Amino acid sequence: xxxxxxxxxxxxxxxxxxxxxxxxVSDSGDHITPDKVATIHELTKAVNRRIVSGxxxx
Amino acid sequence: MLHGKALPCEGNFQFPAKGFFTVLLALLxxxxxxxxxxxxKKIALSDFPAAAVQEVVVPVPSEIFAVLxxxxxxxxxxxxxxxKVRTPEDRVRTALLLGNVIAEGFVAVxxxxxxxxxxxGRQVLTLAEAINVRKSVIARSKSITDKAEQRDWRGxxxxxxxxxxxxxxxxxxxxxxxxxxxxxxxxxLRGTEVLTNIxxxxxxxxxxxxxxxxxxxxxxxxxxxxxxxxxx
Amino acid sequence: xxxxxxxxxxxxxxxxxxxxxAVALAPLLHATVxxxxxxxxxxxxxxYKQGYSVRKDAWGGDLAVxxxxxxxxxxxxxxxxxxxxxxxxxxxxxxxxxxxxxGNLVDAESWQRGRFAGxxxxxxxxxxxxxxxxxxxxxxxxxxxxLVYGYK
Numbered sequence: 001x002x003x004x005x006x007x008x009x010x011x012x013x014x015x016x017x018x019x020x021x022x023x024x025v026s027d028s029g030d031h032i033t034p035d036k037v038a039t040i041h042e043l044t045k046a047v048n049r050r051i052v053s054g055x056x057x058x
Numbered sequence: 059m060l061h062g063k064a065l066p067c068e069g070n071f072q073f074p075a076k077g078f079f080t081v082l083l084a085l086l087x088x089x090x091x092x093x094x095x096x097x098x099k100k101i102a103l104s105d106f107p108a109a110a111v112q113e114v115v116v117p118v119p120s121e122i123f124a125v126l127x128x129x130x131x132x133x134x135x136x137x138x139x140x141x142k143v144r145t146p147e148d149r150v151r152t153a154l155l156l157g158n159v160i161a162e163g164f165v166a167v168x169x170x171x172x173x174x175x176x177x178x179g180r181q182v183l184t185l186a187e188a189i190n191v192r193k194s195v196i197a198r199s200k201s202i203t204d205k206a207e208q209r210d211w212r213g214x215x216x217x218x219x220x221x222x223x224x225x226x227x228x229x230x231x232x233x234x235x236x237x238x239x240x241x242x243x244x245x246x247l248r249g250t251e252v253l254t255n256i257x258x259x260x261x262x263x264x265x266x267x268x269x270x271x272x273x274x275x276x277x278x279x280x281x282x283x284x285x286x287x288x289x290x
Numbered sequence: 291x292x293x294x295x296x297x298x299x300x301x302x303x304x305x306x307x308x309x310x311x312a313v314a315l316a317p318l319l320h321a322t323v324x325x326x327x328x329x330x331x332x333x334x335x336x337x338y339k340q341g342y343s344v345r346k347d348a349w350g351g352d353l354a355v356x357x358x359x360x361x362x363x364x365x366x367x368x369x370x371x372x373x374x375x376x377x378x379x380x381x382x383x384x385x386x387x388x389x390x391x392x393g394n395l396v397d398a399e400s401w402q403r404g405r406f407a408g409x410x411x412x413x414x415x416x417x418x419x420x421x422x423x424x425x426x427x428x429x430x431x432x433x434x435x436x437l438v439y440g441y442k
Contacts, residue, residue: 005236008150014243034261041254048251051154051244052143095402095426097387099395103420106360117364120343121441125368216343223346 010050017043119164119222119245120215126168132256134169138162143181145188153237156185156225157244163202163218165252167211175206175214182221189237194228195221322378323350327436329376333406334438337372342440349421350436358424361437365413373421373439377405382433383426391418402426 005011020043024036126132139162146152159181166174179202186195198221205213222245229238327348334344349361365371375386382405390396396419400409413419425433 005150008148010150010154011240014154014247017247034258037254037258037261041251041258044247044251044254048158048247051151051158051247052139054146054151095385097385097395097397097400097422101389101393101395101422103360103389103391103393106358106420106422117366118345121345121369122366124343124441125366128368212343220346 010047013047013050017047118219119161119249120219122249123164123168123215126253126256129256129260132168132260134165135171137165137252137255138169138171138174139165142177143185145184149189149237150240152185152188153229153240154244154247156182156189157222157241157246158248159185160218160222160225160241161245161248161252163221164215164249167214167218170209170211172206172209176203179203179206179217182225186225189229189234190232191225191228194224198224322434323352323436325378326350326376326434327438329378329405330374330436330438333374333376333408334372334440337374337440340442342370342372342442344438344440348436348438349423350434352432352434353423353425354432355425355428358422360420360422362418362420363439365411365416365419366441367413367416369413369441371411371413371439371441373409373411373437375407375421375423375435375437377425377428377433377435379405379428379430379433381405382428382430384433384435385424385426386437387422389420389422390415391420 021040024040025032028036143155143159146155159178163175163178163182166178179199182195182202183192183199186192198217201217202214202221205211205217222241225241226238229235229241327350330348331344334342338344351359353359371388373386373388375384377384383402384405384407385402386407386409387400388396388409388411390413396411396413398410398412401407409421411419421437421439423435423437425435
């Protein structure tokens with residue numbers, strides 16, 4: 001990844017998000033609990049808000 | 059290798075010069091029995107060196123939404139994001155937003171909201187313009203509008219799929235490979251947000267007992283059969 | 291020195307001719323793989339009419355007789371898939387079958403008819419699957435092939 005992208009705060013946030021989601025999905029196998037689904041939802045929702053508004057996602 | 063090559067057949071699926079073969083195939087199907095060879099029940103995938111395994115074809119959004127069609131009728135309208143997006147100043151956010159808006163298009167199709175679909179088609183065009191790939195989606199944007207007016211939802215999906223691929227193709231041609239990946243990532247993020255919300259709500263409606271938080275849900279999103287419920 | 295130069299020159303000339311042949315033949319090979327693709331789409335047409343959406347993305351190439359190739363794809367539980375393989379080479383015979391990531395055959399049904407072959411799969415789980423394509427017989431050393439798939 002070029003450094004201009006690596007330095008981008010939004011890209012950094014997305015990388016963090018993927019690092020969090022990865023283990024949730026891989027540990028769950030074919031079945032995933034509702035609370036884990038809710039966690040993924042909240043994580044992606046916050047980043048999407050940032051993408052749309054450019055704000056802090058809160 | 060043909061992988062990734064855009065062919066003009068999807069959706070229309072017209073073969074003006076190949077009608078003969080269609081008839082021939084139909085005749086053959088009628089006259090000749092279909093044979094199946096006897097494939098081994100198990101193979102060692104390690105027998106296929108990496109070079110022999112060709113690149114994975116990434117699923118298009120409509121392929122994923124085809125699964126969701128079978129979930130019954132979730133409240134898709136409730137998932138729609140309101141308002142019009144503003145074109146960001148920076149290209150990174152614009153690329154992510156473009157993918158986000160295309161994914162939103164699929165949600166609007168599920169909600170069968172023609173006006174919203176048309177609006178999103180226009181937003182795709184505006185955002186594509188901001189990253190210099192407007193030309194690649196002009197025709198798609200128009201088709202999205204036309205097909206939404208005809209309420210041809212399957213057709214609209216094909217156009218949104220095509221818009222995503224055309225934008226990525228145009229960006230790759232401009233050597234914007236990283237931004238091109240961000241478009242896909244933006245779509246994945248919005249899709250995941252919506253789907254996890256729907257699956258989460260379905261799980262809640264499936265299991266109302268206090269112990270529901272420890273009950274697993276099938277990856278398909280359907281309420282699992284009693285035998286399939288495996289507490290983690 | 292002269293012999294060496296001559297040898298080097300001959301090698302250069304051979305390389306040049308090989309390159310020229312490759313350049314000249316490349317469009318032919320490409321054209322014939324494109325033809326194979328047209329046939330693969332022909333084979334997919336009946337399934338399109340049954341409501342399957344057929345992907346634009348396709349795989350293709352050329353194979354020797356009995357040579358196998360694996361192509362991988364992410365398939366989703368809940369969808370139903372048809373993979374259709376074809377060649378434009380008359381007299382060729384092809385086969386295609388689907389295996390999961392552990393190497394287990396997962397065909398729901400399959401057929402083989404000369405230069406056309408098809409297989410249906412209803413994945414039990416979302417994941418990576420492998421279509422194993424093979425040329426069973428052919429009048430030529432190399433047989434162009436193409437593979438497309440549809441889902442619903």
